[in-house]
Amino acid sequence: KLQWRVLGIESSCDDTGAAVLRGDGKILGEALASQAGIHEQWGGVVPRLAQEGHRKAIDETVEEALRRAGISAAELSGVAVTVGPGLGLCLEVGVRKALHIAAEYRLPLVRVHHMEAHMMVTRLPQSPTPAEGFCGPAFPILTLLVSGGHNMAVLTRGVGQHVILGSTIDDSIGEAFDKTARVLGITQVPGGPHLERLAKDGDPKVHPLPKPLSKTRDKVLLEGCDYSFSGLKTAVRTLVEKELPSSKAAALSEEGLRKAQADIAAAFQKVAVQHLCERASRAAGWALELEPCTKWLVVAGGVAANQEVRKGLQEVAEEYSLQMRCPPPRLCVDNGVMVAWAGIERLVLGLYEEPPSKDGADNHVEI
Numbered sequence: 001k002l003q004w005r006v007l008g009i010e011s012s013c014d015d016t017g018a019a020v021l022r023g024d025g026k027i028l029g030e031a032l033a034s035q036a037g038i039h040e041q042w043g044g045v046v047p048r049l050a051q052e053g054h055r056k057a058i059d060e061t062v063e064e065a066l067r068r069a070g071i072s073a074a075e076l077s078g079v080a081v082t083v084g085p086g087l088g089l090c091l092e093v094g095v096r097k098a099l100h101i102a103a104e105y106r107l108p109l110v111r112v113h114h115m116e117a118h119m120m121v122t123r124l125p126q127s128p129t130p131a132e133g134f135c136g137p138a139f140p141i142l143t144l145l146v147s148g149g150h151n152m153a154v155l156t157r158g159v160g161q162h163v164i165l166g167s168t169i170d171d172s173i174g175e176a177f178d179k180t181a182r183v184l185g186i187t188q189v190p191g192g193p194h195l196e197r198l199a200k201d202g203d204p205k206v207h208p209l210p211k212p213l214s215k216t217r218d219k220v221l222l223e224g225c226d227y228s229f230s231g232l233k234t235a236v237r238t239l240v241e242k243e244l245p246s247s248k249a250a251a252l253s254e255e256g257l258r259k260a261q262a263d264i265a266a267a268f269q270k271v272a273v274q275h276l277c278e279r280a281s282r283a284a285g286w287a288l289e290l291e292p293c294t295k296w297l298v299v300a301g302g303v304a305a306n307q308e309v310r311k312g313l314q315e316v317a318e319e320y321s322l323q324m325r326c327p328p329p330r331l332c333v334d335n336g337v338m339v340a341w342a343g344i345e346r347l348v349l350g351l352y353e354e355p356p357s358k359d360g361a362d363n364h365v366e367i
């Protein structure tokens with residue numbers, strides 16, 4: 001098993017990722033084709049365009065991962081692919097490719113849940129030697145998934161055994177970062193990392209913004225682990241309309257405008273992170289009640305790259321004596337490595353499908 005070579009394919013959103021991992025977690029080869037630049041003018045990921053991007057990139061990305069690993073597809077032990085959640089049109093491209101390879105070389109096929117992959121990649125052994133085994137977080141694990149598509153607090157008892165403690169009732173935190181970035185005139189997609197950069201130059205105290213779910217009459221929402229970011233996003237929009245209408249913005253110097261935008265970005269980020277941490281803190285309490293031996297807090301998904309998010313959640317972890325683990329930034333975003341690793345963990349447990357038939361008659365993986 002330690003010598004297995006598993007190909008992982010990711011195509012759920014706007015990045016085409018592929019990687020070949022050895023059974024012990026060593027990354028043999030990886031490749032990522034980003035669609036940065038394609039969706040900017042539309043202000044968000046356009047499914048049809050993203051699908052086209054994946055179609056153009058998929059063969060070359062998989063080949064590059066194999067080439068870097070120094071092996072051919074015939075030498076693989078299995079293929080893992082993200083089957084959801086994500087954009088159906090995009091997932092389909094990766095799934096087709098995986099089915100094709102698995103059928104061609106008679107390989108077991110592993111369906112991978114995108115969120116499980118984001119979380120499991122933290123269990124990837126850092127310096128694998130067979131004797132060490134897994135040196136990543138052990139189950140049970142409390143995971144916060146903070147990405148563009150999802151915002152969840154999950155208690156994981158084992159592979160595929162998840163209890164969702166809280167999720168967003170409207171936007172995800174990544175979405176809120178991206179939409180707020182747009183309101184602040186940031187044109188790059190996704191805007192989240194650019195908003196973080198802008199916020200570094202701002203003073204969060206200039207504009208107090210309302211704390212999400214602090215005034216709801218719904219007791220479950222008030223006292224629970226769920227998230228809400230759309231009210232905050234709207235509050236920023238209203239603030240920008242009031243403080244920085246185009247007439248006022250035009251009158252400011254470039255520097256003055258940037259400072260005004262930075263103050264708003266900082267105010268947004270502060271409240272968003274506070275909300276995330278308040279709810280994460282409750283989720284930690286709930287997780288420890290359900291599984292008192294929980295020792296790990298995993299923070300995964302694109303927003304885990306945000307320094308303020310990390311700082312805030314580190315404090316939560318310390319308060320509950322949990323050890324926090326985030327994937328390295330390179331593995332925080334969508335990538336093939338996390339899919340291959342989640343695939344290996346599933347293969348070990350026998351959670352795979354027999355090779356699909358070559359004629360394609362029964363080749364159907366539900367997305």
Ligand code: KG4
Nearest residue numbers: 147148149174190192193302303306333334
């Ligand atoms: O996990 P991911 O790559 O894709 C999925 O959504 O599944 O996450 C992308 C999200 C985007 O919303 C992006 O703006 C956000 O993560 N993001 C950040 C930062 N880096 C990425 N948000 C805030 N600060 C960052 N540094």
Ligand code: ZN
Nearest residue numbers: 147301333334
């Ligand atoms: Zn993702």
